[in-house]
Amino acid sequence: MKRLRIGVLASGGGSNLQSIIDKSLDGTINAEVVLVVSNNSKAKALDRAQTHAIDAVHISSITEGSDEAADNRITQEMLERKVDLVVLAGYMKKVGPKLIKAYYNKIINIHPALLPKFGGKDMYGMRVHEAVVASAEKESGPTVHIVDDKYDHGRILAQMKVPVYPDDTPAILQRRVLEKEHEILPLTIQKLSEEWEN
Ligand code: GAR
Numbered sequence: 001m002k003r004l005r006i007g008v009l010a011s012g013g014g015s016n017l018q019s020i021i022d023k024s025l026d027g028t029i030n031a032e033v034v035l036v037v038s039n040n041s042k043a044k045a046l047d048r049a050q051t052h053a054i055d056a057v058h059i060s061s062i063t064e065g066s067d068e069a070a071d072n073r074i075t076q077e078m079l080e081r082k083v084d085l086v087v088l089a090g091y092m093k094k095v096g097p098k099l100i101k102a103y104y105n106k107i108i109n110i111h112p113a114l115l116p117k118f119g120g121k122d123m124y125g126m127r128v129h130e131a132v133v134a135s136a137e138k139e140s141g142p143t144v145h146i147v148d149d150k151y152d153h154g155r156i157l158a159q160m161k162v163p164v165y166p167d168d169t170p171a172i173l174q175r176r177v178l179e180k181e182h183e184i185l186p187l188t189i190q191k192l193s194e195e196w197e198n
Helices: 015-025 044-051 067-080 097-102 126-134 170-197
Strands: 004-009 031-038 055-058 085-088 107-111 143-146 156-159
Touching: 004 015, 004 067, 004 170, 015 031, 015 044, 015 170, 031 044, 031 067, 031 170, 044 055, 067 097, 085 170, 107 170, 126 170, 143 170, 156 170
Parallel strands: 004 031, 004 085, 031 055, 085 107
Antiparallel strands: 107 143, 143 156
16 A cells, blocks of 8 residues: 655644654554655754654745745645645645645644634644633644645644643643644544545
8 A cells, every 4th residue: 555645844843743753653654754844944843854864844935035936846845755745734834825736635734723713824833722721712622624725724624622621821731732633633644545545
């Protein structure tokens, strides 16, 4: 059975990237990460990729000169490596139209809340958990969805719920949600790999 070739876009720590790498190495998922792209040259995600001898590239509107040029370059790097699935794992930029067109329905994102709640342009990272705690929600949890041209908008593929306790801080909630992210993202990738095989 063909292994799904994954290209990851990440901006920060890359713990979700690590969960995909680990589960591809231990055979839990029939996939391999063949490229990691970050808009942030200092992203730990790039170091994690290099540790595993995965191609790691820094691409941003600054390195390329414009958003459009960065979109073109990211698309080209993905196509060159015959990437089947693009995974946004803590990518804090909007993906460009060229990548969306080249990988229509083949780009997924993990978001740290139960979409459609707590999504949209300025909802990312710790801000999401701050908003969930401030609105006294009883539950939260990660969402994996297809990426389209609107923020946090495409078809939802999977969600997992965790409780939110009255004395939670955003940081405590973030850890609880992140633990589930590391389960749900590889699980969803494996599900897609099985669906696409048939
Ligand atoms: C994760 O919580 C992910 O859901 C979130 O950023 C974090 C990245 O962690 N993504 C977004 O907020 C995107 N809207 P990681 O770098 O350790 O994987």
